[in-house]
Amino acid sequence: MAIEELKKHCNSIELDAAEIARYRGKFAAQLPSQRRSIFARWFDNRAVVGAVVLTAMITFTLTSFIYLKIDLVNLEGVSTELAENEEQRQLGQLDQAPLEMSDSSTPMLINIGQAYTVYSELYQTELNLFVQLPVNYQRSNSSYEVIYITDGEFHFGHAVYASSILQLRDLMPESIIVGIPLLSPSRNSDFDVQSDKFNQFISEEVIEFIDGNFRTLARRTIFGHSQGANFVLNLFLENDAQFDAYILASPRISESTRLRMQSYLEQAEVQVSYLPGKSLYITYAEQDQESTNVMQELGKMLAEGGAENLRWQTILLPNLTHMTTPYATIYSGLAFINKQDDDFKIQIEGLIR
Known part of the structure; x- marks a missing residue:
């Protein structure tokens, strides 16, 4: 009776070993394709990010160039205005702008004697x-x-x-x-x-x-x-x-x-x-x-x-x-x-x- 039970137990172990081997082979066959899928997704994501970064850099460069052009035009206008103001000031044709009092300024009395x-x-x-x-x-x-x-x-x-x-x-x-x-x-x-x-x-x-x-x-x-x-x-x-x-x-x-x-x-x-x-x-x-x-x-x-x-x-x-x-x-x-x-x-x- 004991011998029969021992045989059944051994057969069960063999079946479990075979099942494990079968699943191991199946998993090993699927693993390369899963690795390739992850790599592909990673590569695709990097491509998208690179495209976004490149687009942003191009946009920033173009915007900076436009603003620089505007600043140069404004600077040229300010320089021209300053030159005209100086010429008018020398000719006495420009009124001097009054100083503005600061909101935080407190007037002080100056006493003499x-x-x-x-x-x-x-x-x-x-x-x-x-x-x-x-x-x-x-x-x-x-x-x-x-x-x-x-x-x-x-x-x-x-x-x-x-x-x-x-x-x-x-x-x-x-x-x-x-x-x-x-x-x-x-x-x-x-x-x-x-x-x-x-x-x-x-x-x-x-x-x-x-x-x-x-x-x-x-x-x-x-x-x-x-x-x-x-x-x-x-x-x-x-x-x-x-x-x-x-x-x-x-x-x-x-x-x-x-x-x-x-x-x-x-x-x-x-x-x-x-x-x-x-x-x-x-x-x-x-x-x-x-x-x-x-x-x-x-x-x-x-x-x-x-x-x-x-x-x-x-x-x-x-x-x-x-x-x-x-x-x-x-x-x-x-x-x-x-x-x-x-x-x-x-x-x-x-x-x-």
Whole structure:
């Protein structure tokens, strides 16, 4: 019984081996064709991809060439437009395009000095005095010279900028700048008709306020333009003791000043006795014909009248007008009263030209 079972089992193993061999042959016959099919599909896919890539490269090349051609045409047009604009700009036919403000830009205030509101007993009104302190004022205990500017609404900024440049060049010491505004509707009132009152206002109220609130030296300078220069010239002719230097830009010589000037000329030897340490600087433009003769007479008197102790200079400004002399006069005048070189006049004339 056992032998029979063993035989059946062996026969089953033989059948399984034969079946395996049969399937192995069948699979071996199919395998090459399957490999060829996979290779064919791979080759076909590469051909398609290559064709796509080649097409894309050709398209990109043609597109680049077209855009390059367009850019060259545009560049040629821009170059032509720039050349035409430059030609028009040189001929003054092209308006300059304004700058555009950035959305993120924040405007900043540029402050010049400070305004102090004071009350004038003489004029029974409030007014603003403009004051510019030296850069190092708060960091030192020093006292400073004071420069008073009439028509302060107009010329205070001129004095601040001019003095800043001169101080940087060591052509003048640090100083306090004070702008004095007009108090009357008419300039004639302050500088001519009521000049005595305006002078009293400066000496008793303005100077007192400045000396009482700031560290000041006794040396003072005063500037005036046009009728303001006429007022300053009168202070000089009156032997005014409160100022050491007088700077005048294009003075408008009134009839009363002419008479006072004549009296001064007649008493030159007596008048110059108070002059030691004082400076007088006067400029006038070519169009100031009414002042030219008087200025020449004054210069002659100062040169021949024994005013050796007065440091003075009168200068004709050939390239400026009556209304454009203030800044040049303040700049050169402040430099003059603080400079001792003998050739300073040549330096100033070179600056003005």
